[in-house]
Amino acid sequence: xxxxxxxxxxxxxxxxxxxxxxxxxxxxxxxxxxxxxxxxxxxxxxxxxxxxxxxxxxxxxxxxxxxxxxxxxxxxxxxxxxxxxxxxxxxxxxxxxxxxxxxxxxxxxxxxxxxxxxxxxxxxxxxxxxxxxxxxxxxxxxxxxxxxxxxxxxxxxxxxxxxxxxxxxxxxxxxxxxxxxxxxxxxxxxxxxxxxxxxxxxxxxxxxxxxxxxxxxxxxxxxxxxxxxxxxxxxx
Amino acid sequence: xxxxxxxxxxxxxxxxxxxxxxxxxxxxxxxxxxxxxxxxxxxxxxxxxxxxxxxxxxxxxxxxxxxxxxxxxxxxxxxxxxxxxxxxxxxxxxxxxxxxxxxxxxxxxxxxxxxxxxxxxxxxxxxxxxxxxxxxxxxxxxxxxxx
Amino acid sequence: xxxxxxxxxxxxxxxxxxxxxxxxxxxxxxxxxxxxxxxxxxxxxxxxxxxxxxxxxxxxxxxxxxxxxxxxxxxxxxxxxxxxxxxxxxxxxxxxxxxxxxxxxxxxxxxxxxxxxxxxxxxxxxxxxxxxxxxxxxxxxxxxxxxxxxxxxxxxxxxxxxxxxxxxxxxxxxxxxxxxxxxxxxxxxxxxxxxxxxxxxxxxxxxxxxxxxxxxxxxxxxxxxxxxxxxxxxxxxxxxxxxxxxxxxxxxxxxxxxxxxxxxxxxxxxxxxxxxxxxxxxxxxxxxxxxxxxxxxxxxxxxxxxxxxxxxxxxxxxxxxxxxxxxxxxxxxxxxxxxxxxxxxxxxxxxxxxxxxxxxxxxxxxxxxxxxxxxxxxxxxxxxxxxxxxxxxxxxxxxxxxxxxxxxxxxxxxxxxxxxxxxxxxxxxxxxxxxxxxxxxxxxxxxxxxxxxxxxxxxxxxxxxxxxxxxxxxxxxxxxxxxxxxxxxxxxxxxxxxxxxxxxxxxxxxxxxxxxxxxxxxxxxxxxxxxxxxxxx
Numbered sequence: 001x002x003x004x005x006x007x008x009x010x011x012x013x014x015x016x017x018x019x020x021x022x023x024x025x026x027x028x029x030x031x032x033x034x035x036x037x038x039x040x041x042x043x044x045x046x047x048x049x050x051x052x053x054x055x056x057x058x059x060x061x062x063x064x065x066x067x068x069x070x071x072x073x074x075x076x077x078x079x080x081x082x083x084x085x086x087x088x089x090x091x092x093x094x095x096x097x098x099x100x101x102x103x104x105x106x107x108x109x110x111x112x113x114x115x116x117x118x119x120x121x122x123x124x125x126x127x128x129x130x131x132x133x134x135x136x137x138x139x140x141x142x143x144x145x146x147x148x149x150x151x152x153x154x155x156x157x158x159x160x161x162x163x164x165x166x167x168x169x170x171x172x173x174x175x176x177x178x179x180x181x182x183x184x185x186x187x188x189x190x191x192x193x194x195x196x197x198x199x200x201x202x203x204x205x206x207x208x209x210x211x212x213x214x215x216x217x218x219x220x221x222x223x224x225x226x227x228x229x230x231x232x233x234x235x236x
Numbered sequence: 237x238x239x240x241x242x243x244x245x246x247x248x249x250x251x252x253x254x255x256x257x258x259x260x261x262x263x264x265x266x267x268x269x270x271x272x273x274x275x276x277x278x279x280x281x282x283x284x285x286x287x288x289x290x291x292x293x294x295x296x297x298x299x300x301x302x303x304x305x306x307x308x309x310x311x312x313x314x315x316x317x318x319x320x321x322x323x324x325x326x327x328x329x330x331x332x333x334x335x336x337x338x339x340x341x342x343x344x345x346x347x348x349x350x351x352x353x354x355x356x357x358x359x360x361x362x363x364x365x366x367x368x369x370x371x372x373x374x375x376x377x378x379x380x381x382x383x
Numbered sequence: 384x385x386x387x388x389x390x391x392x393x394x395x396x397x398x399x400x401x402x403x404x405x406x407x408x409x410x411x412x413x414x415x416x417x418x419x420x421x422x423x424x425x426x427x428x429x430x431x432x433x434x435x436x437x438x439x440x441x442x443x444x445x446x447x448x449x450x451x452x453x454x455x456x457x458x459x460x461x462x463x464x465x466x467x468x469x470x471x472x473x474x475x476x477x478x479x480x481x482x483x484x485x486x487x488x489x490x491x492x493x494x495x496x497x498x499x500x501x502x503x504x505x506x507x508x509x510x511x512x513x514x515x516x517x518x519x520x521x522x523x524x525x526x527x528x529x530x531x532x533x534x535x536x537x538x539x540x541x542x543x544x545x546x547x548x549x550x551x552x553x554x555x556x557x558x559x560x561x562x563x564x565x566x567x568x569x570x571x572x573x574x575x576x577x578x579x580x581x582x583x584x585x586x587x588x589x590x591x592x593x594x595x596x597x598x599x600x601x602x603x604x605x606x607x608x609x610x611x612x613x614x615x616x617x618x619x620x621x622x623x624x625x626x627x628x629x630x631x632x633x634x635x636x637x638x639x640x641x642x643x644x645x646x647x648x649x650x651x652x653x654x655x656x657x658x659x660x661x662x663x664x665x666x667x668x669x670x671x672x673x674x675x676x677x678x679x680x681x682x683x684x685x686x687x688x689x690x691x692x693x694x695x696x697x698x699x700x701x702x703x704x705x706x707x708x709x710x711x712x713x714x715x716x717x718x719x720x721x722x723x724x725x726x727x728x729x730x731x732x733x734x735x736x737x738x739x740x741x742x743x744x745x746x747x748x749x750x751x752x753x754x755x756x757x758x759x760x761x762x763x764x765x766x767x768x769x770x771x772x773x774x775x776x777x778x779x780x781x782x783x784x785x786x787x788x789x790x791x792x793x794x795x796x797x798x799x800x801x802x803x804x805x806x807x808x809x810x811x812x813x814x815x816x817x818x819x820x821x822x823x824x825x826x827x828x829x830x831x832x833x834x835x836x837x838x839x840x841x842x843x844x845x846x847x848x849x850x851x852x853x854x855x856x857x858x859x860x861x862x863x864x865x866x867x868x869x870x871x872x873x874x875x876x877x878x879x880x881x882x883x884x885x886x887x888x889x890x891x892x893x894x895x896x897x898x899x900x901x902x903x904x905x906x907x908x909x910x911x912x913x914x915x916x917x918x919x920x
Contacts, residue, residue: 021832038355083344091345094314098349102321102356111840118832118839121550194832213833229804231833232797234841 016189021119022150022179022205025130025137027198028215029112029144029235030104038103084133084154085163092135092154092161100139108140109216109235115196116144124194125186129179129205131171150178176204196233200224240267240305240374247288249280258377262293262332263301265374273312273320282323299332305370307339312349324357324364334364335373399731399914401429401666408667410907411678412743414788414870415756416693417685418678419743421888427905428737430778431666432914435652436728438705442488445709446495450647453712454720459496459578459645465504467575470568471496472545472598475514476524477749479584479651484701488649490530492580492709496647497533509570510542513579513597516604516838516845517750518799519544524753547600547845548835555602556641559633563606567638568598574642581648585772585913586725589648590718591635592628599634601829601847606630608847610817613857635714647711650724651704653912660700664912690792697746698753729915730774736918738903739895740779741888742769744789745911750844750852754796758876759803761789763852765866766859769908773916778906782864784895788888791871798842802834806849811879817857825850865898867891 026032084092119126127148128141134151141149152170155162168174183190191210195202200220206212214225214232225232239245245254255266264285268277293300324334334357336350350366357364367373401407409422410429423429439445450459463469473489476482493510500508510529512520525542526534534542545568546552554572556565571577571594579593596604606612607630615626638644656663660681662674670678685693707728710720748760748768756764765787770777779785795804810824825847828834834846860881868877869891871884885891896903908916 038352038359083348085344087343087345095345095348095352098314098317099352101318102352111836114840115832115836117550118548118835122830122832122835124832192827196833211831211833226797229808231801231805231831231837233833233836 016183016187016192018186018188019122019124019192019194020127020183020186020188021116021122021124021194021196022127022129022209023116023146024175024195024197024199024202024205024215025128025132025140028196029109029116029128030107030140031109031236032198082163084161087161088159089135089156089161096135096137097139099136100143104136104140105143108144111235113144115215115233115235116146119194120145125188127182129170129175131169133165148182150182172201173204175202176208179205179208197221206230237267237269237308240265241378247285249276253277253280255285257288257292259292261301261377262298263303263377264289265303265305265377267305268308271308271310273306273309273316275313275316275319278316278319278323282319286323294330299330300327301332302327302334302364303370303373304334304336306336306350307342309338309346310343312346317349317353321353321356324353324362325360328360328362331362331364334362335367335370336364337367337370340368398666399431399433400733401431401668403427403429408670410667410909411662412741412788412907412909413745413911415744415790415792416690416697416746418682419788419870419888420678420682423741423907424892424905427741427907428733429666429907429909430731430733430914430916431909432653432912433728433731435654435664435705435912436707438652438707439709442491442706442709443495445706446492446647449709449711450496450499450645453645454710454716455713456645456711459711460499460503462576462643462645463500463503463505464575466507467505468507468573469500469505469509469576469578470571470574471508471510471578471580472513472568472571472594473510473528473580474582474588474593474597475512475517475544476520476528476752477517478582478588479702479704480747480749480752481655481698481700481702482527482752483651483704485527486530487528488582488651488704488706489528489580490533491706492647492649493529493533496578496580508537508541509574510537511568511570511598512544513593514544515597515599516547516601516848516851518838518842518844521842545598546839548839553600556637559606559630559637561606561630561633563630563634564603565595565634565637566600566603567594567642571598572642577642577644579644579646581646581721583648583650583721583725585729585915586722589646589721590628591632591638591714593646593714594638594642594644595631595634601845603634604847604851606634608851608854610821610854610857613817613854614861616858639714644714645711646714646717647709648717648721649706649710650708650721650728652707652728653914654704655702655911655913656700657703666909690794694746694755726774726915729772729913730917731914733778733906733916733918735904735920736776736778736780737783737906738780738899739784739786739892739905741892741905741907742785742787742910744769744787750848751796751799754799755794756789757795757800757803757807758791758793758880759800759807759849759852761787761791761868761876762880763855766856766863767852768855769910770856770859770862772908772910772914773918776918776920777859777862778908778916778918779863781862784865784867784898784903785859785863786867786869786888786891786895788869789871791868791873791876791884793873793876799844800849801837801841801843802828802831802846803844803849803852806853807879815860815881817854817860820850820853865895867894 023029116126126146128146129150130137132151134153137149137151153166155164155166193209194211195206195209196213196215198216199218212230214221214230216234216236241256246257247255252270253266253268257264289300354364354366403423403425405425409420412419552569553566554569581589581593583589607627612626617624662678708724710717746756748764751760828846831846837843838845866882868882868884869888871877877884
């Protein structure tokens with residue numbers, strides 16, 4: 001990470017022309033419940049991942065969705081990535097298309113598209129930033145009409161997925177650094193840019209831009225938004 | 237591939253799929269023979285098999301158990317998969333139980349595809365699961381048959 | 384309710400002005416969600432409202448008469464043809480204040496108009512709330528405004544809020560001779576007839592301001608909702624002398640060329656309160672023992688309640704207004720009649736300006752019905768509305784002092800006033816210069832996708848609205864020498880606003896006298912009920 005970016009306060013940044021709107025995905029634009037329910041089931045089914053044996057009688061009665069939120073997303077993601085080991089790129093493409101149709105598309109919050117359209121009308125470049133894998137998010141990015149997708153990238157060797165993610169892993173505080181670098185590279189003003197997230201774990205990303213907004217916030221983020229006077233939206 | 241039951245299948249497409257029906261417990265068992273879950277297989281299941289199920293049980297208000305032996309499957313066509321999920325959704329009201337058996341050595345590709353589809357149906361509260369051994373569910377059908 | 388004749392006796396026509404003497408009773412004034420009862424210095428001029436005008440005896444008959452005998456247009460029934468497309472636009476919840484008891488006059492007008500439309504074979508009818516950049520009204524508020532029957536028949540597909548940010552919902556017409564953008568609601572623009580149902584509380588509203596301001600978008604409002612136009616408007620309450628109204632008139636004339644607009648304007652009297660708070664309608668000199676008892680017990684009850692509960696209670700007091708006139712027809716001649724009636728109720732002749740003017744600040748402004756009077760709204764009340772309630776010249780002298788009574792709590796409703804929060808906390812500490820704020824930040828706020836979203840999908844005022852609030856106070860800020868917030872419970876809100884603060888009213892008066900000299904003249908404007916001073920120099 002370029003440390004000097006972190007040291008530059010937004011007001012001192014040199015004048016840049018463009019502006020962007022950065023959207024967290026999970027919980028912000030799409031329902032965490034649905035995706036996590038899927039993820040939880042997937043992780044616990046047979047030797048799908050080999051982590052846990054099929055131990056669930058019913059998926060839908062689970063009170064764990066809340067608990068899952070508490071699990072470090074980094075660990076959650078890393079476990080999740082391993083399942084893709086050994087798959088070729090074209091098969092991953094097929095799977096991501098299925099995942100989008102089955103799971104992600106029905107989970108998009110009803111007002112997410114409106115907000116993205118408004119960001120575009122305001123002259124923002126629309127960028128999704130997520131800890132998920134890029135190929136799983138590409139269909140969503142296309143569907144919502146995003147200009148760019150910043151997501152974790154899977155490592156490929158000889159055309160096959162290794163199950164490992166190319167560092168730096170995009171999550172938590174790292175999102176802020178990635179956004180700074182993105183703005184640097186695309187002549188975008190951080191101060192004029194927007195960021196949207198549902199979770200206090202994205203606090204760093206929200207404070208990196210000039211115009212942060214809490215979306216469907218958890219309790220901690222709601223409290224933060226109140227104290228920093230950030231707008232609070234509900235896309236559900 | 238060895239048939240799951242000794243008696244002749246009730247419905248069959250040679251070299252593609254065999255289907256047995258058990259009236260006592262309103263159970264259908266299918267055994268895929270080819271490597272691909274393609275349109276042909278899906279059309280057979282959602283067409284002929286579904287029509288027979290309707291005639292025998294569903295029209296009489298009976299809920300059906302679906303046991304799918306898909307151990308031979310190593311690939312699929314996206315369109316066929318979508319139709320299967322759709323079929324699963326519309327069958328919700330008369331599904332007593334459903335199980336899909338994949339090969340223990342099935343690739344991550346086929347597992348992820350199956351698990352994703354199954355997860356979607358489970359989120360709709362349809363009692364379906366992926367298993368890697370169908371035998372415990374088949375055994376009672378055999379013994380009853382023998383008895 | 385006290386009969387009108389008795390009330391009239393109480394208000395001798397010559398007695399709108401009382402000069403405080405030794406032994407005069409203390410004055411009751413609003414202090415946010417509380418009352419203060421304060422002795423004013425001897426010699427203070429107390430300016431009271433006129434008694435409520437008599438309402439029309441039969442409202443439905445008055446409405447029918449107006450639409451059958453309109454000004455400068457054919458009667459409404461003659462304008463209707465079977466199969467035509469009609470849009471009925473309605474003033475939003477910002478009028479009147481406090482909200483009126485049901486049935487709302489808009490409901491009464493709609494019941495007659497909608498029946499007439501149905502009888503004439505007009506089925507394609509939409510009801511659109513002309514909320515401009517105000518917050519969308521909630522379902523419950525919309526139901527209350529038109530009544531259950533109309534609500535059930537039209538909501539939500541044919542009865543809805545105007546959406547100034549709907550990219551497909553606005554049509555831009557040609558610009559005015561001054562290059563002002565003219566944009567209106569697409570449904571209205573594409574209708575064969577627009578019927579605008581207005582409630583006129585103050586002379587600022589209605590007329591060309593109805594469609595041109597209520598059904599438009601940010602780009603068009605910018606033409607006149609800006610610091611320069613406000614500075615060039617001597618008196619907002621006097622359309623002839625206001626740049627704001629000249630601009631809305633130009634815009635309105637373009638609209639009138641493109642759309643057929645039939646206005647139905649209504650005026651109401653100033654009967655804002657009835658029992659158990661009927662004492663608010665009286666001069667303190669006329670208080671009975673029972674009134675004093677009610678006031679004391681009311682004050683006691685309020686002192687035991689948390690603020691949120693007090694708000695809830697106040698917003699459950701609805702005003703028993705009576706309709707004093709219904710006027711219909713073309714924009715200008717109709718509005719002329721409305722203005723005459725409006726002046727008749729509100730105008731109070733006053734001889735000369737004062738060095739110091741005192742206002743009691745109530746809990747409500749047009750922009751916080753069912754919400755909080757946040758610091759920015761306190762500002763707009765003090766320097767926008769109350770300062771401007773005059774014809775001719777302001778009541779306070781140039782360089783004089785305005786004192787108002789309000790706690791100035793740092794509270795904002797995050798749902799209704801989201802952009803206000805940032806405006807107050809981020810922008811005002813940087814500058815209070817309206818022009819600088821406009822150039823540097825207005826567009827950014829207006830286009831902020833979060834604020835646009837909150838406006839369109841939630842119940843928030845538009846991102847540009849806090850700026851309008853600040854511009855509104857511009858003339859007051861330019862004119863007065865000092866503003867004192869009496870009873871402000873913190874230091875930072877007055878400091879950010881650029882005001883002084885004191886704990887009590889007498890301290891505020893002391894400070895103001897120190898500023899203006901011992902012989903400074905003092906006026907206390909007893910609002911509510913609402914009035915407008917007609918200052919003669």
